[in-house]
């Protein structure tokens with residue numbers, strides 16, 4: 482840690498000057514000091530890149546223009562607006578947090594970072610960012626990008642998963658805070674981590690910290706920060722069924738907690754048989770076909786789902802339970818529905834082909850699928 486003392490006096494000034502000259506200034510949420518906007522952007526940016534977030538951020542605010550509107554909305558609407566962004570726990574916590582702020586704080590965000598950090602889904606670093614950008618308070622952030630810049634610049638070894646190492650990094654981040662221009666400094670650290678001191682091949686030749694960076698001087702950019710050793714993920718298996726009459730597919734709303742909580746998904750086959758499931762939803766099962774399985778990586782496990790297609794004829798009224806829904810097999814309806822990413826991908830592969838207005842007959846459908854049968858690609862991220 483001795484390197485901290487040696488370079489810290491000019492550290493913040495270099496970051497601030499660089500941010501003003503070369504940092505990002507045009508992101509939609511940078512045009513606002515409204516805590517709701519800052520909070521929403523910070524939550525959306527967790528695990529997700531800026532260019533993916535921008536359209537979601539704009540659409541979300543158009544649908545829920547205020548924190549009160551978000552709190553009053555049904556969770557299903559919030560999940561629909563989040564659909565495709567992944568990590569749906571963020572959307573559930575966002576909704577719960579909005580309701581907590583309305584219920585416990587009179588609808589206004591607390592300006593104190595320590596209070597904010599106790600709200601659902603908001604950690605210490607996110608609370609600090611809200612405090613800095615919305616309220617001009619003094620607080621240190623330490624997200625993954627900032628941690629990487631600090632670990633390299635000060636050659637700090639240690640793991641983000643060890644509490645003692647975490648405390649050391651937080652102490653370092655706090656010791657570097659400037660007395661003024663907190664906003665430019667905080668944004669500068671975010672920008673540096675996101676655009677210059679990136680994970681692979683950091684652009685040291687255009688980094689404002691190059692002259693004081695220990696990792697650069699020692700040629701240790703690739704080994705810092707320490708990698709978290711990941712254990713192999715446990716495997717779980719399941720079975721789902723796509724009951725379809727060719728125009729629509731039967732979906733089930735999942736319980737609020739657990740994987741894909743609150744989202745629409747294909748019904749799980751166990752404990753119900755395909756026949757029983759069809760009957761309770763007013764259908765007669767005509768034929769079943771095995772579809773390619775789906776593999777998906779969650780944060781803590783890997784899931785493989787066997788998928789069965791059940792061709793049905795609708796003959797009566799469904800049992801009338803709210804959790805069942807028929808979704809038209811139309812691109813825009815599938816795109817808008819609150820579906821887990823791998824299920825959405827599967828449904829898009831089931832819909833009628835371009836130029837067709839209706840679902841092909843079961844026989845043609847089976848032939849087509851047999852010709853193109855392949856395991857859908859494993860999702861490249863661990864979005865839920």
Ligand code: SF4
Pocket residue numbers: 630633634677678679683684685688689690691692694695696697702
């Ligand atoms: S000099 Fe290179 S390794 Fe050091 S902080 Fe800048 S980009 Fe990162």
